[in-house]
Amino acid sequence: MSKENKNTIKVDVKELNLWYGENHAVHNISVPLYENKITALIGPSGCGKSTFLRCLNRMNDLISIVKIDGSVVIDKKNIYDKDVDEVSVRKRVGMVFQQPNPFPKSIYDNVAYAPLKHSIVKKGKACDELVEKSLRDAGLWEEVKNKLNDPGTSLSGGQQQRLCIARTIAVKPEVILMDEPTSALDPISTEKIEALMLELKKKYTIIIVTHNMQQAARIADYTAFFHLGKMIEYDETETIFVNPSNKKTEDYITGRFG
Numbered sequence: 425m426s427k428e429n430k431n432t433i434k435v436d437v438k439e440l441n442l443w444y445g446e447n448h449a450v451h452n453i454s455v456p457l458y459e460n461k462i463t464a465l466i467g468p469s470g471c472g473k474s475t476f477l478r479c480l481n482r483m484n485d486l487i488s489i490v491k492i493d494g495s496v497v498i499d500k501k502n503i504y505d506k507d508v509d510e511v512s513v514r515k516r517v518g519m520v521f522q523q524p525n526p527f528p529k530s531i532y533d534n535v536a537y538a539p540l541k542h543s544i545v546k547k548g549k550a551c552d553e554l555v556e557k558s559l560r561d562a563g564l565w566e567e568v569k570n571k572l573n574d575p576g577t578s579l580s581g582g583q584q585q586r587l588c589i590a591r592t593i594a595v596k597p598e599v600i601l602m603d604e605p606t607s608a609l610d611p612i613s614t615e616k617i618e619a620l621m622l623e624l625k626k627k628y629t630i631i632i633v634t635h636n637m638q639q640a641a642r643i644a645d646y647t648a649f650f651h652l653g654k655m656i657e658y659d660e661t662e663t664i665f666v667n668p669s670n671k672k673t674e675d676y677i678t679g680r681f682g
């Protein structure tokens with residue numbers, strides 16, 4: 425795993441298709457997702473961004489009418505191979521959702537729950553240290569260090585979202601998926617999460633869905649534009665925003681539809 429090579433492919437998606445029953449929601453998408461980079465997925469509502477994102481950690485397996493073909497290769501192994509256990513995939517590929525969704529547990533337990541369950545740490549000092557490290561890395565430690573036993577739900581929305589990020593990184597994932605992680609947050613919390621993402625990409629591969637074009641332009645290294653289940657254009661973020669090659673991309677980023 426070469427961290428120096430700025431173009432190491434971490435997740436290699438090839439000819440990915442997904443159907444919800446008869447609805448062909450993801451059309452033949454191939455895209456390299458680079459290690460230690462942020463890739464943004466943009467496009468109008470219903471174009472398949474969340475569906476595509478959920479394919480990257482097999483979350484769609486939970487939906488009975490879904491049929492998927494194609495491959496999602498992470499470190500040379502297709503996560504859809506029969507011998508791959510989807511629980512282990514979801515541990516390696518963490519997810520943060522639009523609405524902050526802490527467990528109805530204390531701040532401490534929100535972070536400690538999964539590492540204890542996966543036997544990453546034992547109760548006690550090692551667990552305390554992991555909780556502190558995860559909360560620090562999520563930029564939340566200073567705000568919660570004196571009230572770790574308070575319920576996670578007692579925090580503000582922006583703090584809850586950082587708690588969810590701490591919970592995600594506590595299991596030491598390699599990839600973090602974020603589906604509109606700031607759309608329910610105020611501008612200050614949004615700024616904090618954006619700054620945090622720029623820190624986190626040093627350690628992780630991040631894929632984010634956003635409706636906020638400025639956000640994609642500010643933080644993403646690469647951007648993919650989706651429309652009607654197809655990936656219309658994918659490139660370095662600057663190219664997508666300054667000099668897109670497809671008319672539909674241009675229309676979307678200039679606000680002509682969507």
Ligand SMILES: Nc1ncnc2c1ncn2[C@@H]1O[C@H](COP(=O)(O)OP(=O)(O)OP(=O)(O)O)[C@@H](O)[C@H]1O
Binds near residue numbers: 471
């Ligand atoms: N659980 C589901 N069961 C059946 N169809 C679904 C399901 N989730 C999404 N779809 C369909 O798949 C298509 C893509 O939806 P998806 O939620 O991926 O879009 P999106 O780009 O994330 O939209 P938004 O920006 O509004 O979140 C839509 O036609 C939607 O109706």
Ligand SMILES: [Mg+2]
Binds near residue numbers: 473474603
């Ligand atoms: Mg969505």
